Amino acid sequence: MDVALDSLKFIDLTTSSIIFLFIVGFIGGLVSGFIGSGGAFVLTPGMMSLGVPGTVAVASNMCHKFPKALVGAIKRFRYGQVDIKLGLVLAASAGVGVQVGIRIQNIILEAWGQAGSNLYVSLSFVAVLVLVGSYVFYDAVKSSRGSGADETPALARRLQKIELWPMMTFKTANLRISLWFTLPVGFATGMLAATIAVGGFIGVPGMIYVLGAGGLVASATELVIAFAMGLGGTINWAMHGMVDIRLTLIILAGSLLGVQLGAIGTTLVREVMIKIVMGSIMLIVAVSRALALPKYLAQLGLMDISPERVSLMDQTSFVIMCVALTLGAVIILGAMYKAIRANAKQAAQEAYTQA
């Protein structure tokens, strides 16, 4: 029996849209498995460009995000990279951050309408990504010139020395810090997740520079936070009937392949690669979102710009976003390929020496 779907809510799937979603899912999964987050910022606008309504795109994306994060977290747990306790502690405060983020969004929506809300989201994107992305990239370049090994950042060292009850020990992250210092990191992660859908852009740098976790543990632990927040968000969206299971399953088919490859990649390349990939993606995405600002400023009557130019900037913005994700994937795959070749060469040399 064939059932007709509500055409306002669910799109007709074509071969090209299936291939597009599968490929973006794979690349997004690869980046997520490697740096702990990413992919969502291309998937949601990508689905919307296919004609999927915004709420269905967000809900279907979230419904694929939490199982992907679960599979990635399990894989990286096996490599000893996940600090479950740290992930759950941060996820708890992130939950509060999500609620506050949604509340702020609603206040802005009521006061300035959809254009004001979009402007707020884009401004948050640009501000956070430029500030945090620049620092991550600067630190990555600095580390790559040195030994490439992670040293505890100065801020984290200072905070770890403050004995403020209750102190918590995170064994896998190999750090001891007051619970109070974990709260703002989790809260900001949740707020960013509610605003721009990629909490990891605050969560991972926060774990590294504020709490003092290594890049490997931070990116792996972010998957636990993404799982917890994604599951909570999906329950909410699914109860409102917004999940398009077809879109979710197509993206999941690609992302489960990608997330495992990304997780394997973390064991093959130097730890500093995580920061390089994350910093590069954040800075390019910031440029992409900056191009979206004039449209919303014009809608609010704060800027005068022609519709043709707005349309061109919109398209350029989306292309740059895809470039950011693809560049991240290329860096990861390139680094993995080099590492696999070096390992094979070393194994062949050892076999030759033994013979």
Next chain:
Amino acid sequence: MAQEVTKKQALLRMAGFGVASAAIYGAVFQHANALTEMFSRGGVYAAMPIATVFLVSYVHGGFASNLWSALGITAKSPAKTAQPAKTKRPEVRATLNA
């Protein structure tokens, strides 16, 4: 663990999980419209998409994991734990504080 299996075992598991994954995807997309409509009714029906993605993440995730193992793309240091190194306690010796 996936890292400990041989390529042959990975290939067999990949085939098993692959068939199961294809069966799930085939079944869902055979009745895509009916299931999409049912899964988006909201309320208690929310459990359906969530249960489906959990099932797919296990089956298709198993396929993906074994696919990379079968292709020889495996982790460099499996089961590496970042636990702090345990230091051996010094032996207790009787000392004379004379």
